[in-house]
Every structure is written in structure tokens, then in C-alpha cells.
Amino acid sequence: MEARLTGIERNEVLHYLGWPGVGLSKELAAAFERCERTLLDTARPRAVWRLFPLLPDGRLEGTGYAPAGESVRELLRECGAVVLMAATLGTEVERLIRRAQLENMGDAVILDACGSAAIENVCDNLCADLADELRPRHLTDRFSPGYGDMPLAEQRELFYVLDVTRRIGVSLSDSGLMLPQKSVTALIGVSDRPQPKRHRGCSSCSMFETCAFRKDGKSCGAL
Amino acid sequence: MGKAVEHSEILLLDGGMGTMLQAAGLPLGQTPEVWNVTEPEKVAAVHRKYVEAGSRLLYTNTFGANRYKAARCGYAPAELIEGGVRCARMAAGDLPVKVALDIGPLGQLLEPLGTLRFEEAYEAFREQVVAGAAAGADLIVIETMSDLYEVKAAVLAAKENADLPVWVTMSFEASGRTFVGTTVSAMALTLTGLGVDALGFNCSLGPKELIPLLAELRQWTDLPLILKPNAGLPDPATGAYHITPAAFARELLPALGMGVRIFGGCCGTTPDFIRELGTVLTAFAPGERKTDRRFGVCSAANTAEFDGVRVIGERINPTGKRRFQQALREDDLDYIIARGVEQQDAGAEILDVNVGLPGIDEPRMMTRVVRALQGVTDLPLMLDSSDPAAIEAGLRAVNGKAIVNSVNGEAAVLDAVLPLCKKYGAAVVGLCMDRGGIPQTWRERAAIAERIVEAALSYGIDKNDILIDCLTLTVSAQQSQAAETLRALRWVKEELGVRTVLGVSNISFGLPAREHITVSFLTQAMQAGLDFPIVNPNSEAVMDAVASFRVLSGQDRDAEGYIRRFANVPAEAEKPKASGGMTLADAVMRGLRGETAALTREALETMSEMDVIEKLLTPALDRVGERYEKQEIFLPQLINAANAACEGFELIKKQLAKRGGASVSKGKILLATVRGDIHDIGKNIVRVVLENYGYTVLDLGRDVPPQEIVDAAVREDVRLVGLSALMTTTVVSMEETIRALRLSGHPCKIMVGGAVLTPEYAAEIGADYYARDAKQSADIARQVLG
CATH class of the missing domain: 3.20.20.330 (Homocysteine-binding-like domain)
Structure with a gap:
């Protein structure tokens, strides 16, 4: 199962940038197209995942790791196994955005937003592929450290269990931030029964910490 | 083992x-x-x-x-x-x-x-x-x-x-x-x-x-x-x-x-x-290793193989360039590395890096420029200095294999620099001169070349990593020397069998229409065996000559590179003209860089530099800011406008530098993304906007420890400090930084910004101002610094 980047959702990109909904000028529309194309050409998406039986004490079999928090317990209530996953667009995109910040900051912010939309796309594709792979079992939503009451610090556990740095080249800083920045880690419950879409709304969005809409008391309307 | x-x-x-x-x-x-x-x-x-x-x-x-x-x-x-x-x-x-x-x-x-x-x-x-x-x-x-x-x-x-x-x-x-x-x-x-x-x-x-x-x-x-x-x-x-x-x-x-x-x-x-x-x-007999090795220099991601003509870009050098000297004195790394990016875009394959200027701590500057360049270009580097300390600093900082430029025939220089080349694995340029200066005959230069090659070999440097420079003299001053240089070059290539390098541009100094002489000499030198011309790659004529030579010498197989270079050339590249009744404000508003530059140039014919800033550029930016606040435009447009205005400011800077005047600045602002935080795009946006409002920004980067911020604020006597933190987890170190700044007793205002901050939160951690976005940070700067 290869990590796949199949497209960049323009509306998502516009939302990330705080688009007020006015028309796009000719110059700006061209910039969006240019940036989307560059990002798609540059990204080398990579992903790693692994399936663990879930033990009665909440640990993942073969590891010392038990995902913490009420939200996760609720998510995994009907699950007998858990997939841990990590995905990234690679250092190629990190470098692209950094260089753009020096050469053309206008393009840089668009590329940055395109990167956010692109890594979402990679994760969505991976989840769809996992759903096929694990059929007839069913998957819960994707859930990342920092969502709900799952501590951001669990990122480190995921990193060690999946050997993320060695497998896909993402590193974790002392302060718990991932590099390349356009990277995601998550867990997904695996159940014999169909799983509801539980985690709608802002608290389950990867932009939760940094969303400009939420800060203004609004929502982007995407979830 | x-x-x-x-x-x-x-x-x-x-x-x-x-x-x-x-x-x-x-x-x-x-x-x-x-x-x-x-x-x-x-x-x-x-x-x-x-x-x-x-x-x-x-x-x-x-x-x-x-x-x-x-x-x-x-x-x-x-x-x-x-x-x-x-x-x-x-x-x-x-x-x-x-x-x-x-x-x-x-x-x-x-x-x-x-x-x-x-x-x-x-x-x-x-x-x-x-x-x-x-x-x-x-x-x-x-x-x-x-x-x-x-x-x-x-x-x-x-x-x-x-x-x-x-x-x-x-x-x-x-x-x-x-x-x-x-x-x-x-x-x-x-x-x-x-x-x-x-x-x-x-x-x-x-x-x-x-x-x-x-x-x-x-x-x-x-x-x-x-x-x-x-x-x-x-x-x-x-x-x-x-x-x-x-x-x-x-x-x-x-x-x-x-x-x-x-x-x-x-x-x-x-x-x-x-x-x-x-x-x-x-159970099997091991095979033999091939002996024909390939050579070259490299960054981590890009190798320039030694297998034909490779262009070395000469533009990162302060000699005779006022604007570049000013950038060195003001620690303006962005200006310097932009010269690297520009040369890569023009086709340079290796970058010469010279940051020597009286009054500059050359080893320190060499380290910083090498690292900054490596962040934005993947071209291999040539470290150009006569100071062994600066050479070693550069060699340590280089990610990849570099060229050292240079040694000469003097024993003291050879003994100081060749061990460094060996230790760090660099190729080395040997200049055909010594204590007695540059010899006037090709034979004497050849003799020095021979001495340098022998010395380098004795230090264990591979022959393939030795590059000899037979030295170009200005033809308008010493007409007979062009032929001596070419003769020496041919001899070094054929008799010593080492690679050759030559700073070409110097040949035409002092003559009108320099490019003709430069290109003609370059072509003859390549014919005589020149591997590495050090030139200005921004000159199309120079790069055209290289492209042609590569076809004629067989290096460019099936003329693929040549065809790529010329297949899609538009009939005549459109030069932005200040026409069509567009005002400077319009050009800035629409983020049109070329037009902004052209209109600024036009304005400077009748107005003073300060007037162009005060009466045209700043009001234009203000209008952009207002429209941004009213949500008539959004972030990319605000930034593009700021960047367009930058073209105007840059022109004015150049003009002032040429007159030897100090640069215009409304005041110094220190920016940093606090310790633990690596998300710095927000801070970088603020920098671009502040710079384009005419402030001098001291950007300390990301993941910056509190003490480093305090030290810089005190040392540079900064009156406004801007701190950025994106995550709740890193706002803690923002608070710590503010405390350290207050404790130091240094009188400065502090503004903070970042996705998770609010005005209340900002006040709680002791900041003077909360900046919601880049526009607001410019408003705050105006309030504090004028």
C-alpha cells in the first residue's frame, strides 16, 4: 500500500488562508494554480502503519503503549484492534516552503496552505486503502494526539512504537513538534461492527490548535 | 581495520x-x-x-x-x-x-x-x-x-x-x-x-x-x-x-x-x-574493484562532476560592489543569499563565496553565509578567502565537498591551507603567483603551478582535486598578458594533467562594451583547456558561449542542453514599462513587482528618496493594510503588495548606497520565534511586512532561547521586540522570554503574536502589545518607533 497524494482541495486551501469569499484576481488565481502544481510535483508522500491487537488492559499487543484519555476510550469502545499510522509529504515539501519564504512570501503562504490540504488528502487516501485492506472489519475515524483529551505528548509513544523516524524520515523535536511540518500521526480503531462518524467538529481537526476561524469564534464549515 | x-x-x-x-x-x-x-x-x-x-x-x-x-x-x-x-x-x-x-x-x-x-x-x-x-x-x-x-x-x-x-x-x-x-x-x-x-x-x-x-x-x-x-x-x-x-x-x-x-x-x-x-x-571468488573513479564537488543533494566545463558564479563577492558591502556590514544575509539563488537560476553550477571586507569578522561571516546558502540552494560551494581561519570555518560549515580558493606558490600559504583541504576533503585552487607577484611569462607561471601540484600531492590531496588558476590580467592595462595566460593554461592542462580554473571577467575591465571581450576570451580559454570559468552567470552572452562550447566540444551530447536552453526563448522578453497610466499605488496594490520598480525609478527622477518613501510607497502600503482589515483582500495579496513595495525600497537603498549615504531605516525591530517552536512562517510574514514599511528587522530565527533574545536586544539596543509562538505548549517559553527581558532591565516594548494567543492571554504573560496579524504589527511599530 503506497502513500498516495491525489489532489489538493482548492476550497480547503482558501479556507486555511482566511479567504473572505471575494473573487480571486487574475494574478492570484494564477498563483494558486502555480502553487498547487508545484506542490503536487514536489511532494513525495510516505506513510507507515501497523495493526495491533488491543489488549483488555488498554495496551497495544507487543508494546508498552496504552493510548490515554476519555476520548480514545470512547473511540475504541467496540474495537479489538488498532492501527497506528504516520504520514508525511517529505522534506522535499519542507524545503520548498522554506525556500519560497525567501524568494516569494506570497507564494509561500499559499504553498503552506496547499501542504496542509495535501497531507489531509494523503491521510484520507491511506484510510480509504486501509478500509479496503481490513474489510470486512470496520474503521473508526482517524484520531491524532492533541484531539479531544488525548495528550499531545503521546506523539512520542507513537514515534517509538512505529519507528517513524527510521521508516519515513519524520523527526520529533524536544518540544514534541514534527519535522517535516506537513506530517500527521494518528490512531484508528478496527471493529467488527460499523463505526459511526463520532468526531465531527473542531476538536478533531488537525488545524485545531492554530485555526484562525476558531479563534474568532467561527468555524470554517468543513467539518 | x-x-x-x-x-x-x-x-x-x-x-x-x-x-x-x-x-x-x-x-x-x-x-x-x-x-x-x-x-x-x-x-x-x-x-x-x-x-x-x-x-x-x-x-x-x-x-x-x-x-x-x-x-x-x-x-x-x-x-x-x-x-x-x-x-x-x-x-x-x-x-x-x-x-x-x-x-x-x-x-x-x-x-x-x-x-x-x-x-x-x-x-x-x-x-x-x-x-x-x-x-x-x-x-x-x-x-x-x-x-x-x-x-x-x-x-x-x-x-x-x-x-x-x-x-x-x-x-x-x-x-x-x-x-x-x-x-x-x-x-x-x-x-x-x-x-x-x-x-x-x-x-x-x-x-x-x-x-x-x-x-x-x-x-x-x-x-x-x-x-x-x-x-x-x-x-x-x-x-x-x-x-x-x-x-x-x-x-x-x-x-x-x-x-x-x-x-x-x-x-x-x-x-x-x-x-x-x-x-x-x-563459496565464490570475490570480484575486483574497478579503478576508473569519478570526481567532483557536491552539496548533500547535488554533485557537480569534474567531466567538462562547469560554471562558477562570481557574484557573492564584495569587491567593487557598494550594495554588497553594505549588506555585509549590516548583517543582511538575505541580500547575500539572494545573490546565490539568482545565480543558480541563471545556470551557475558552483558558487564562489567571498565575504572578506575590512572590519568584518570573516570566519564568523563565512560560517553564517555558508549555512544560509545551504538553506536555499543546493549548489556546491567554493570558499574564497586568503584567511586560513575563514577557510577552516567555511570548510567545517559546508555540507558536502567544497573547493578552497585559494593557495599560491608561497610555502607559508601552502603549509597553512593544504592540511585543511586534506582534513576536510576539499578540492583546492592554486594561483600561479607567489611572493614575487604574478610572473609575466607563461613559463614562470607554469613553474609555480608545478610547485603547487607537487605540494598538494605531498599533503595527500588527490591529483583530481587540484585546480590551477593561471590568472587573468586586464587586457586594457597589460595587453600581452592575455596570450601568456592562455599559453600557461594550455601547458598546465596538457603537461601537468590537472584541472584549470580562471576568473574571466577581469579581462575586460576598463573597456567599453566589456561583454564582447569577456566572451571572446572565455571561448579561447575553454578551447585552451579551461574547466571552471568563474564568471557572472547573469550575463546571457557568457552563458550562451558556454552552452555553445559544450556542443562543439562534445560535452553536451546531441546538443540536448543547448536545445533546451534555446527552444522556448520568447521572441523578446517583455520589460515591464511604466505605462498605461498605472500609478505606483496601483502597482503596489496589485503586487506587480516589475511595474513598482519601474514607477519608483520614474518617481526618483523628480523626487527625493525620502519623498518617494513618505509620499508614495508608505501611503500605498497603508491603503493595502486598510483593505486587508476590511477583508477586501486577504493574506497572499497583502504579502504580494508588501513584496512589490520592497522592489521600490530596494531601488532606493541601492541609490543611497551608491552615493555612500547611510541606509534609510525607521528603526530596529527584533523578531524571534521562541524556544521550542519551529513554526515560523507567521514570524517571517511579519518580517516581510515590517521591512517593507521601512523598519530594519533583526530576525533571530526559530527555536531561539530566551537569553539569546535578551543578549541581542541589549547589544543592538532594540526598542521593540516581537515574539511569536504557535502552540499552547510553546507559549510557556514566550512567557519565560518576556520575564527574562524585563529582568535584564533593558527598556523595550514587547509585542507578541501567534495562533493560540488572544489579547487577554498576551496581557497575562506580560506583553505590551498583542498583534493579531502582520498588519497590526506594523501599526504597533509605528506607535512605538514612529
């Missing part, structure tokens, strides 16, 4: 350690090195199984025993390493089995992509090396690396703090690059230059996938080669490897034929794999 395997028999290494320890009960995700202290018998038992299977070199169980990865387990790296060496020694007993100190990646990404500094990486590796040497390791193995810069820190730490052989293996993807973009040729050139004893691949791929990469590697080095692949590719669902020991050994056979002598296994391999390897490999 490297020598021991070069000629003779095969050396068998061990196989996977982590998987074996997990089989012995180590939970997945726990620090395996802890067992060196708590369960030494179990670790030694794994080693013993490998010895029984035929391993004659054991890697200690110390892959992650560095201060960053070990922090979470509660043991000091030295304890884990001492225990690790002891475990391996226990297993080796009295058998002829050697023990290698295993050093893996630190787990933190280095600058420029990450935040770990080269010196910090060096320090962490030094700690490991010292502990390993003290514990009695026989050699040092640096393995599973993806970042060549991290490898360089580790190799220097190993060679400077222990007297043991050093081996390096890196992990590649099937694409032929590592996760951070290092190429096989760059790895080989750099590490061969740094003087490691053996090199190769481990992890990430199985034997089948590694063979094509091996075929590439062996062309770029004559060092012994190491292969330690995974047991194929893992099953994603379970993490298990499926290849059998027999298939593993069989798939490695081609490597034997390609001259590899050092074999082992990585993830998923067991003692059975090693035993099988021993049986299969010893």
Missing part, C-alpha cells in the same frame, strides 16, 4: 539487534540500550549467537545511546555505552572478534530544515565517541544516517576525539536519495574526502533494492564498501520481514562480484541470515 578487508577475505558483520531483543522480551517502543545496564546477559546472549553464526565484528547495542534519545530512559549515554561495549566484549571472549561502537542518528533534524545546530550535534557525538573509546571499542560505526550534515558532525567528532577507524553507512530510498535528499555520489565524495575507512549502505531496503545503488556508489570512491541490508521490505500490518536467509544471501551475491567485502544484516535479519551469508559468500 578498513585495510584488513581491502585485499583479502570477506568480513562478516552481525544482523538485527532490536528484533532479537524484542524476541527476548523487550517491549516494542522501549529504549533497547537500557538492557545494556539492566539485562546485560540477554544482550550478550544475542551477540554470542551472532559470533556462533560467524560474525567477526559486533556492533554494540548503542544505536540510540545519545543525549537526545536517551533522555527519556533516565540513563546517561556514557553508562549505556560502557555497558554496551562490555556486553559485546563478553560475547567476543578470546575469539578473533572485534567490537564496533555503534552510533545512530540523534533523532533530531539539523539546521537548516530542523533546529539542531551542527555544534550541538558534534557535542552529542563527541560524548558517545569518548565513552566508546574509553570502554575499549575497536572501531566506530556511524550507521542508518539520512542527513549528510549529521554524518559530517559525527565523523569529525570521531576523528577529532578518538584514534579509531571510522566506518559510515547511510540509509537510502530506492530513488537513490535519503529521506533528507542526500545522494549516493554526494555521500561518497564527502566521506571519502573526510577520510573515513569504509562506507556503504544499511537498513531501509533489502539486498535486491540496494544493488543498483551500490553500482552508483562504487564509481565515486575507492574505499572498502559495506552492505548491511534489511531482510527485504516489511509487511506493513505486522512489521514482520518475510525474506528467507537463503534468498537474502543469494540476492547479495551480485555485490560480491562488485567488490564488496564487508557484509551483514539490519532489520529483520537473525543469526541464521549471517550463517547462510558465510556459507554462500565464501
Whole structure:
């Protein structure tokens, strides 16, 4: 199962940038197209995942790791196994955005937003592929450290269990931030029964910490 | 130790350690090195199984025993390493089995992509090396690396703090690059230059996938080669490897034929794999290594092979350039590295870097410029200085293999600089001059060239890494010298058989329509055997001449490069003209850079610089800001407008610099993303906007410790400090920074911004101002600084 980047959702990109909904000028529309194309050409998406039986004490079999928090317990209530996953667009995109910040900051912010939309796309594709792979079992939503009451610090556990740095080249800083920045880690419950879409709304969005809409008391309307 | 395997028999290494320890009960995700202290018998038992299977070199169980990865387990790296060496020694007993100190990646990404500094990486590796040497390791193995810069820190730490052989293996993807973009040729050139004893691949791929990469590697080095692949590719669902020991050994056979002598296994391999390897490999006669090597210089991601004409860009040099000198004095790195990017876009293949200027701390500036350049361009670098300290600073900072420019025939210079070239593995330029100056005849220059080549060889520098510069003199002043230079060049090329380099542009100094002379001389020089013209790549005529020469000399096969260069040339590139009734304000508003520059130039004909700023550029930016606040435009447009205005400001700066006046600035602002935070795009946007409002911005970067911010604020007497933090987890260090600034007693205002901040939160942590966005930070700056 290869990590796949199949497209960049323009509306998502516009939302990330705080688009007020006015028309796009000719110059700006061209910039969006240019940036989307560059990002798609540059990204080398990579992903790693692994399936663990879930033990009665909440640990993942073969590891010392038990995902913490009420939200996760609720998510995994009907699950007998858990997939841990990590995905990234690679250092190629990190470098692209950094260089753009020096050469053309206008393009840089668009590329940055395109990167956010692109890594979402990679994760969505991976989840769809996992759903096929694990059929007839069913998957819960994707859930990342920092969502709900799952501590951001669990990122480190995921990193060690999946050997993320060695497998896909993402590193974790002392302060718990991932590099390349356009990277995601998550867990997904695996159940014999169909799983509801539980985690709608802002608290389950990867932009939760940094969303400009939420800060203004609004929502982007995407979830 | 490297020598021991070069000629003779095969050396068998061990196989996977982590998987074996997990089989012995180590939970997945726990620090395996802890067992060196708590369960030494179990670790030694794994080693013993490998010895029984035929391993004659054991890697200690110390892959992650560095201060960053070990922090979470509660043991000091030295304890884990001492225990690790002891475990391996226990297993080796009295058998002829050697023990290698295993050093893996630190787990933190280095600058420029990450935040770990080269010196910090060096320090962490030094700690490991010292502990390993003290514990009695026989050699040092640096393995599973993806970042060549991290490898360089580790190799220097190993060679400077222990007297043991050093081996390096890196992990590649099937694409032929590592996760951070290092190429096989760059790895080989750099590490061969740094003087490691053996090199190769481990992890990430199985034997089948590694063979094509091996075929590439062996062309770029004559060092012994190491292969330690995974047991194929893992099953994603379970993490298990499926290849059998027999298939593993069989798939490695081609490597034997390609001259590899050092074999082992990585993830998923067991003692059975090693035993099988021993049986299969010893049944065949090892193949011979090819001797025709390829040479070149490189960054981590890009190699300029020495196989024809390569253009060296000359524009990073303050000589005779007022604007560049001003940038050096004002520490304006962005201006300097923009000259690098521009030359790469124009077709330069190597960048000359000269930052020497009276009053500048050249070694420090060399380090900073080299690192900054490496963040934005992947061109190999030529370090241009007459100060050995600056050369060494640059050589240490370079990620890849560089060229040193230069030495000359003077013994003192040769003895000071050649050892540096040897130690850091750089190619070197020798100028055909000495204490007596530049000789007037080609014979005398040739004699100096001969002396330089001899000296370089005596220091162990490969002949292929010696570049001779026969020196260009200005034809308008010394007309006969052009022919002498060409004659010397031809002789050096044909008789000494080394490569040649020449600063070309100087030929036409003082003449009108210089380009004709420059291009004509360049063509003759290439015909005489010039490999590396140092030129201005922004001159199309120069680059056209190079493109043509490459076709005529056969370097550009089937004229592919030439056709690419000229196939899609538009009839006449459109020059932005200040026409159509567009005002400067319109141009700024629409983010049109070319038009803004043209209209600024027009305005400067009738107005003073300050008037253009005060009456045209600033009001235009203000209007953009208002529209942004009213949400009539959004962020990309605000930034594009600021960037367009920048073109106008830059023109004015240039004009002022030419008159020798000071630059215009409304005041100094310090910006930093606080410690622990690596998300700095927001801070960078603020910088662009503030600069375009005419402020001088001192950007300390990201992940900046509080003390560094305090020191800079005091040293530069900054009245406004802007701090950025994106995550709730890093607002804590923002608060700490504010406290430190207040404690220092330095009178300054502090503004803060970042996604999770609010005006209330900002007040709570002691900030004077909360800036919602870049526009507001400019408003605050105006309030504080005027």
C-alpha cells in the first residue's frame, strides 16, 4: 500500500488562508494554480502503519503503549484492534516552503496552505486503502494526539512504537513538534461492527490548535 | 581495520539487534540500550549467537545511546555505552572478534530544515565517541544516517576525539536519495574526502533494492564498501520481514562480484541470515574493484562532476560592489543569499563565496553565509578567502565537498591551507603567483603551478582535486598578458594533467562594451583547456558561449542542453514599462513587482528618496493594510503588495548606497520565534511586512532561547521586540522570554503574536502589545518607533 497524494482541495486551501469569499484576481488565481502544481510535483508522500491487537488492559499487543484519555476510550469502545499510522509529504515539501519564504512570501503562504490540504488528502487516501485492506472489519475515524483529551505528548509513544523516524524520515523535536511540518500521526480503531462518524467538529481537526476561524469564534464549515 | 578487508577475505558483520531483543522480551517502543545496564546477559546472549553464526565484528547495542534519545530512559549515554561495549566484549571472549561502537542518528533534524545546530550535534557525538573509546571499542560505526550534515558532525567528532577507524553507512530510498535528499555520489565524495575507512549502505531496503545503488556508489570512491541490508521490505500490518536467509544471501551475491567485502544484516535479519551469508559468500571468488573513479564537488543533494566545463558564479563577492558591502556590514544575509539563488537560476553550477571586507569578522561571516546558502540552494560551494581561519570555518560549515580558493606558490600559504583541504576533503585552487607577484611569462607561471601540484600531492590531496588558476590580467592595462595566460593554461592542462580554473571577467575591465571581450576570451580559454570559468552567470552572452562550447566540444551530447536552453526563448522578453497610466499605488496594490520598480525609478527622477518613501510607497502600503482589515483582500495579496513595495525600497537603498549615504531605516525591530517552536512562517510574514514599511528587522530565527533574545536586544539596543509562538505548549517559553527581558532591565516594548494567543492571554504573560496579524504589527511599530 503506497502513500498516495491525489489532489489538493482548492476550497480547503482558501479556507486555511482566511479567504473572505471575494473573487480571486487574475494574478492570484494564477498563483494558486502555480502553487498547487508545484506542490503536487514536489511532494513525495510516505506513510507507515501497523495493526495491533488491543489488549483488555488498554495496551497495544507487543508494546508498552496504552493510548490515554476519555476520548480514545470512547473511540475504541467496540474495537479489538488498532492501527497506528504516520504520514508525511517529505522534506522535499519542507524545503520548498522554506525556500519560497525567501524568494516569494506570497507564494509561500499559499504553498503552506496547499501542504496542509495535501497531507489531509494523503491521510484520507491511506484510510480509504486501509478500509479496503481490513474489510470486512470496520474503521473508526482517524484520531491524532492533541484531539479531544488525548495528550499531545503521546506523539512520542507513537514515534517509538512505529519507528517513524527510521521508516519515513519524520523527526520529533524536544518540544514534541514534527519535522517535516506537513506530517500527521494518528490512531484508528478496527471493529467488527460499523463505526459511526463520532468526531465531527473542531476538536478533531488537525488545524485545531492554530485555526484562525476558531479563534474568532467561527468555524470554517468543513467539518 | 578498513585495510584488513581491502585485499583479502570477506568480513562478516552481525544482523538485527532490536528484533532479537524484542524476541527476548523487550517491549516494542522501549529504549533497547537500557538492557545494556539492566539485562546485560540477554544482550550478550544475542551477540554470542551472532559470533556462533560467524560474525567477526559486533556492533554494540548503542544505536540510540545519545543525549537526545536517551533522555527519556533516565540513563546517561556514557553508562549505556560502557555497558554496551562490555556486553559485546563478553560475547567476543578470546575469539578473533572485534567490537564496533555503534552510533545512530540523534533523532533530531539539523539546521537548516530542523533546529539542531551542527555544534550541538558534534557535542552529542563527541560524548558517545569518548565513552566508546574509553570502554575499549575497536572501531566506530556511524550507521542508518539520512542527513549528510549529521554524518559530517559525527565523523569529525570521531576523528577529532578518538584514534579509531571510522566506518559510515547511510540509509537510502530506492530513488537513490535519503529521506533528507542526500545522494549516493554526494555521500561518497564527502566521506571519502573526510577520510573515513569504509562506507556503504544499511537498513531501509533489502539486498535486491540496494544493488543498483551500490553500482552508483562504487564509481565515486575507492574505499572498502559495506552492505548491511534489511531482510527485504516489511509487511506493513505486522512489521514482520518475510525474506528467507537463503534468498537474502543469494540476492547479495551480485555485490560480491562488485567488490564488496564487508557484509551483514539490519532489520529483520537473525543469526541464521549471517550463517547462510558465510556459507554462500565464501563459496565464490570475490570480484575486483574497478579503478576508473569519478570526481567532483557536491552539496548533500547535488554533485557537480569534474567531466567538462562547469560554471562558477562570481557574484557573492564584495569587491567593487557598494550594495554588497553594505549588506555585509549590516548583517543582511538575505541580500547575500539572494545573490546565490539568482545565480543558480541563471545556470551557475558552483558558487564562489567571498565575504572578506575590512572590519568584518570573516570566519564568523563565512560560517553564517555558508549555512544560509545551504538553506536555499543546493549548489556546491567554493570558499574564497586568503584567511586560513575563514577557510577552516567555511570548510567545517559546508555540507558536502567544497573547493578552497585559494593557495599560491608561497610555502607559508601552502603549509597553512593544504592540511585543511586534506582534513576536510576539499578540492583546492592554486594561483600561479607567489611572493614575487604574478610572473609575466607563461613559463614562470607554469613553474609555480608545478610547485603547487607537487605540494598538494605531498599533503595527500588527490591529483583530481587540484585546480590551477593561471590568472587573468586586464587586457586594457597589460595587453600581452592575455596570450601568456592562455599559453600557461594550455601547458598546465596538457603537461601537468590537472584541472584549470580562471576568473574571466577581469579581462575586460576598463573597456567599453566589456561583454564582447569577456566572451571572446572565455571561448579561447575553454578551447585552451579551461574547466571552471568563474564568471557572472547573469550575463546571457557568457552563458550562451558556454552552452555553445559544450556542443562543439562534445560535452553536451546531441546538443540536448543547448536545445533546451534555446527552444522556448520568447521572441523578446517583455520589460515591464511604466505605462498605461498605472500609478505606483496601483502597482503596489496589485503586487506587480516589475511595474513598482519601474514607477519608483520614474518617481526618483523628480523626487527625493525620502519623498518617494513618505509620499508614495508608505501611503500605498497603508491603503493595502486598510483593505486587508476590511477583508477586501486577504493574506497572499497583502504579502504580494508588501513584496512589490520592497522592489521600490530596494531601488532606493541601492541609490543611497551608491552615493555612500547611510541606509534609510525607521528603526530596529527584533523578531524571534521562541524556544521550542519551529513554526515560523507567521514570524517571517511579519518580517516581510515590517521591512517593507521601512523598519530594519533583526530576525533571530526559530527555536531561539530566551537569553539569546535578551543578549541581542541589549547589544543592538532594540526598542521593540516581537515574539511569536504557535502552540499552547510553546507559549510557556514566550512567557519565560518576556520575564527574562524585563529582568535584564533593558527598556523595550514587547509585542507578541501567534495562533493560540488572544489579547487577554498576551496581557497575562506580560506583553505590551498583542498583534493579531502582520498588519497590526506594523501599526504597533509605528506607535512605538514612529
